[in-house]
Amino acid sequence: MLIQSKRLDTGVITDRRALLRGVGTVGLSAAAIAVLGGCESMAASKSAREADVEILNVALGLEHEAINAYQLGAESGLLQDPVLKTAVMFQGHHKAHRDALVATIQKLGGKPAAEKSMNDYATALNAGSLKNQGDVLHLAARLERGAANAYLGVIPSFGDKGLAQVAGRLAADEAMHWTVLASALGETLPSKALSFGA
Amino acid sequence: MDAQPFHVRSIMHRSFGLMLVALSFACVPGAFAANAVRGEEIYNSRCIACHSPDANRVGPKHRGVVGRKAGSLADFNSSKAVRTAGVVWDEETLDQWLADPQGFIPGQRMNFKVTDPTDRADLIAYLKTLQ
Structure with a gap:
């Protein structure tokens, strides 16, 4: 009963202490990613390292966009608790992804891709068409599923197996986000196995 | 026996x-005949993280891509490799690109492969509808 009382209809733990524990876990995870990634690339040829940096920078672009998409949703006034709290938590995950990617790109001697303006993201995501909470959640779910598939899709292209593993961990976070969002939207979960990455 | x-x-x-x-x-x-409807489903599942038909995002917008010179969008900063590849996107070049972007244009940024030939054909059929 205690556990049930901490869960709302989205299946997300919203108890304040539990949420704070979750944020702590995110911070540790991001640090671990930054330390794990790029060891093989550091020892690889310059061209192989640059190729990995290019992939990481595309990933960073996805994270910049996700952070701004959740910001647009949070500022829209369309999200009510507990959905708003969940969106802010997911945005926190994406900020941790961003920080880990920036650290790894810099470690490899690359220049991290810059964030665009909020207006640019609002235009690209057609934010003006968002009229209710469902619209925001549908947009978030579409981006999260796409991001999970994108991370899975670039895994074979990494020269560094450690970075490939990091991409797998990022994909797992995005798949988790999609699952929660799909549940909140009342969508049926995939009946077939291997629904991501293909 | x-x-x-x-x-x-x-x-x-x-x-x-x-x-x-x-x-x-x-x-x-x-x-087999390419299926643009299935291609749109694949697009919305695998391409949508970076691309949209009408907006430049992490990757360039796709409306009008078939018949366009690679890297020629004025409002998108394509990689030098793509801009100078001298490629025009058609069924054949898109198929080679989607199968192995780095093999087709070394130094590009996409690095996302669509390994299944039927998936590629269906995706290209959908891209051809974006006129």
């Missing part, structure tokens, strides 16, 4: 022949 009756051998031969025909079709890209 006893020899199998003629009708059993005949059925086995025909079945084997059908299997060979099916396999040969499965291995030839474009052997």
Whole structure:
């Protein structure tokens, strides 16, 4: 009963202490990613390292966009608790992804891709068409599923197996986000196995 | 061992022949009519993280991509490799690009492969509808 009382209809733990524990876990995870990634690339040829940096920078672009998409949703006034709290938590995950990617790109001697303006993201995501909470959640779910598939899709292209593993961990976070969002939207979960990455 | 009756051998031969025909079709890209509706589903699942038909995002917008010179969008900062590749996007070049972007244009940024030939054909059929 205690556990049930901490869960709302989205299946997300919203108890304040539990949420704070979750944020702590995110911070540790991001640090671990930054330390794990790029060891093989550091020892690889310059061209192989640059190729990995290019992939990481595309990933960073996805994270910049996700952070701004959740910001647009949070500022829209369309999200009510507990959905708003969940969106802010997911945005926190994406900020941790961003920080880990920036650290790894810099470690490899690359220049991290810059964030665009909020207006640019609002235009690209057609934010003006968002009229209710469902619209925001549908947009978030579409981006999260796409991001999970994108991370899975670039895994074979990494020269560094450690970075490939990091991409797998990022994909797992995005798949988790999609699952929660799909549940909140009342969508049926995939009946077939291997629904991501293909 | 006893020899199998003629009708059993005949059925086995025909079945084997059908299997060979099916396999040969499965291995030839474009052997089946491409399905733009399925291509749109694949696009919305795998491409949508970076691309949209009408907005430049992490990757360039796709409306009008078929027939366009690679890297020629004025409002998108393509990689130098793509801009100078001298490629025009058509069914053949898109198929090669989607199969292995780095192999087709070394130094590009996409690095996302669509390994299944039928998926590529369906995606290209959908891209052709974005005029």
